[in-house]
Each structure stands twice: as structure tokens, then as C-alpha cells.
Amino acid sequence: MPEGHTIHRLARDIGRDLRTNPLAASSPQGRFESGAARLDGQRLISTEALGKHLFLNFDDDQLHIHLGLFGKFRRQQAPFDPPGENKRLRLASADVAWDLSGPTVCDLIDPDTYNAHHKRIGPDPLRKDSDPTRFVSRAAKSPTPIGGLLLNQAAIAGIGNVYRAEFCFLAGIHPLTPAKLLPDGKLDELWELAVEHLHEGVRLNRIVTRNPDDVGTSRGRIAAGDRLYVYKRAGKPCRHCQTPIARDDIANRKVWFCPTCQPR
Numbered sequence: 001m002p003e004g005h006t007i008h009r010l011a012r013d014i015g016r017d018l019r020t021n022p023l024a025a026s027s028p029q030g031r032f033e034s035g036a037a038r039l040d041g042q043r044l045i046s047t048e049a050l051g052k053h054l055f056l057n058f059d060d061d062q063l064h065i066h067l068g069l070f071g072k073f074r075r076q077q078a079p080f081d082p083p084g085e086n087k088r089l090r091l092a093s094a095d096v097a098w099d100l101s102g103p104t105v106c107d108l109i110d111p112d113t114y115n116a117h118h119k120r121i122g123p124d125p126l127r128k129d130s131d132p133t134r135f136v137s138r139a140a141k142s143p144t145p146i147g148g149l150l151l152n153q154a155a156i157a158g159i160g161n162v163y164r165a166e167f168c169f170l171a172g173i174h175p176l177t178p179a180k181l182l183p184d185g186k187l188d189e190l191w192e193l194a195v196e197h198l199h200e201g202v203r204l205n206r207i208v209t210r211n212p213d214d215v216g217t218s219r220g221r222i223a224a225g226d227r228l229y230v231y232k233r234a235g236k237p238c239r240h241c242q243t244p245i246a247r248d249d250i251a252n253r254k255v256w257f258c259p260t261c262q263p264r
Contacts, residue, residue, distance in 0.1 A: 001052070001069050004158020005201025008049040008126045010073055012202070014056070015047035017075070017096040024092045028083040029101075035108045036089055039063065044091070051124050051157025053117060061108050064117070068104025075099075124157040125194035126202065136187045139179040146182060147175025148250045150190070158198060165231045165256045166209040167193045174262045175255045176248060214239065230256040 025039035042058040049055075056063040065071070080097045083090045089100040100106060122138075123130035135156045139149055149155050150164040159167070168175045171189050173182060201207050208227045229239055234247040234256055243260040 001160055002067050002071075003160035003163055003198075003201070003207065004049070004051050004124065004126055005198045005207070006205075007052055007054050007067070007158070008198075009202050009205050011047040011049040011054055013075070014073070014091075014098055015044070018044045018091060018093055018098065019046070020044070021093045024090075026083070026090050028085055028087045028090065032088050032106050035063070035106070038108065039091070049124075050118065050127070051121050051153050052160075053121065055114065062110075062114060064105060064107050064109045064114070065100065065103055066105035068102075071103035072101055073098055074101070121153055122155045122157045125191065126158060126198050132188070132191045135191055139182075139187050142179040144179055145176045145250050146173055146179045146190075147255045148253075149179045151251075151253065156191075156194065159194060161253060161255070162207050162228070162231045163194070163197065163209075166197070166207075166229055168255075168257060169230045169262060170209065172262055174264045175250060175257055176264065210239070230258060232256065 020043055022041050022043055023039070025036040025042075027033045027036040038061055039058055042060060044056060044058055046057045047055070048057065052066060054065040054067075056065070067073075076097050076099070078095050078097075080092065083099050086101050087099045088103060088106050091098050091100075123132060123134045125132075138155050139146070142149055142155075144152070147164055147168055150159050150167065151161070165175070167190055170193055171186055173186060173190075179187070197207075197209055206227070209229060210227055230245050233245040235244050237243070238245055238258040238261060241258065241260045243258055245256055246259050247254055247256050249255070
């Protein structure tokens with residue numbers, strides 16, 4: 001499932017390509033045919049990302065998209081390829097088209113539904129209007145393992161399985177530690193790590209958590225296997241202490257950690 005930086009990057013790029021021009025909207029798959037008919041000919045006024053949720057604001061309607069596990073956007077320039085029968089939605093200007101396939105959610109919503117999403121979803125480290133105390137105060141009272149709480153989108157928005165493993169490593173926190181038992185300052189540190197690395201993810205359009213000094217090259221050129229510290233590295237030596245990386249499960253989701261750098 002795409003993590004928050006991907007959705008913010010999509011909001012930025014789709015807005016850059018399609019904003020202000022009347023758009024052609026269609027649903028080749030047919031599952032969003034009535035919604036596409038309403039959007040056809042409207043202008044895209046603004047885009048907004050909140051955690052893993054994308055909102056596209058048109059002249060008269062608001063579109064809510066959640067990519068889920070399988071959703072993808074594909075961008076192409078004119079002349080466009082035929083969209084294919086699996087495309088839920090195509091939004092196209094004269095020069096650029098964005099094709100959406102496989103989303104969990106693709107719905108037109110009203111203001112009440114939009115406001116309900118904002119109330120339900122936790123603070124987003126990529127938004128300037130987010131209040132980090134909402135995350136810190138909730139986590140400080142929670143018996144839930146911090147590795148589980150970081151995936152709770154009502155506690156903090158936009159973090160997925162990759163970032164949660166990497167942030168726990170960078171903060172020296174065992175992911176099974178109950179959130180309320182973390183030492184003073186660790187919850188603030190996790191928030192600051194999220195702000196730093198999700199912004200970097202938007203810039204690079206991919207997840208990179210390792211310090212570029214560790215690999216002697218710029219972040220934009222780090223090979224896929226060198227970008228992370230612990231995620232999917234079970235059995236491989238820790239990049240800091242050489243202890244084999246371990247793996248455990250939290251709420252049926254795998255999590256990776258270093259037993260030495262992240263003591264229980």
C-alpha cells in the first residue's frame with residue numbers, strides 16, 4: 001500500500017498537470033461511469049492529501065480516492081494510449097492524462113463526508129496544519145506496541161510498514177514496546193523523524209531512510225537494496241552493529257528490527 005509521501009506527491013503532480021483546465025473524464029471500466037460523467041468538463045481547482053487519502057476538488061464536486069493495496073495512478077502525455085478496461089477513471093487535458101486503476105475508494109463526496117474524514121484521520125507529518133501533540137498525547141496513554149500504533153491512521157497519518165520499521169530503528173525503539181512506556185522525548189523524536197523522512201520521500205518519490213554519508217553517494221542514486229536499515233532485511237547484518245536483523249509480527253503485520261540497537 002502506498003505510504004503518505006506517495007499520496008502527497010500525487011496531489012502535487014496531478015495538480016501541476018491538470019489544474020484550471022476543463023478536463024475530459026471517463027470510466028473505461030464502467031464502475032465510476034456516473035461520477036466520471038459529472039466530472040467531465042469541470043476544472044480541477046485544487047488537490048489535497050491527508051495521510052493516505054487524496055482529495056481532488058473540482059468546480060462543483062469533490063473526488064475522494066484511497067489507493068489501498070492495489071490502486072495505482074499512471075501518467076502519460078499526448079498522444080494517449082487507449083486506457084484499457086481496468087481503468088476506473090481517466091482525467092485528461094489536451095496534453096496530459098492520469099489513469100487510475102484498482103483503488104479501494106473512488107467516490108464523489110459531500111462536505112459532511114469530507115469533514116468526517118478530517119476528524120477521523122490523525123495528524124499528518126507532511127501537513128503544516130497538523131498538531132503533533134494529537135499523536136504524542138494519544139501515544140503517551142496507549143498500551144499498544146508502538147510498532148502497531150504507528151500504523152493506526154487515526155493516531156498518525158501516512159505511515160506504512162516500511163516507515164514504521166525504519167523510524168523505530170532510527171529512534172532505537174523496539175517495535176513491541178508499549179507506546180506509553182517509551183522514554184521521555186521518544187514520541188516527539190518519532191514525529192520529527194516522520195516529518196523529515198516523509199518530506200524526503202515526496203522529494204525523491206520513493207522511500208530512503210539511510211544517511212547518504214553511509215553509502216558515499218547522493219540519496220537520489222542509492223540502489224534499492226541500500227536505501228533502508230531494517231525493512232525486509234531479516235537475517236542480514238545490522239548496518240550499525242552487525243547483529244542479524246530480526247523479524248516479528250504485530251497484529252498480523254511483519255516488522256523488522258535490530259535486537260541490539262533496539263533492545264526490548
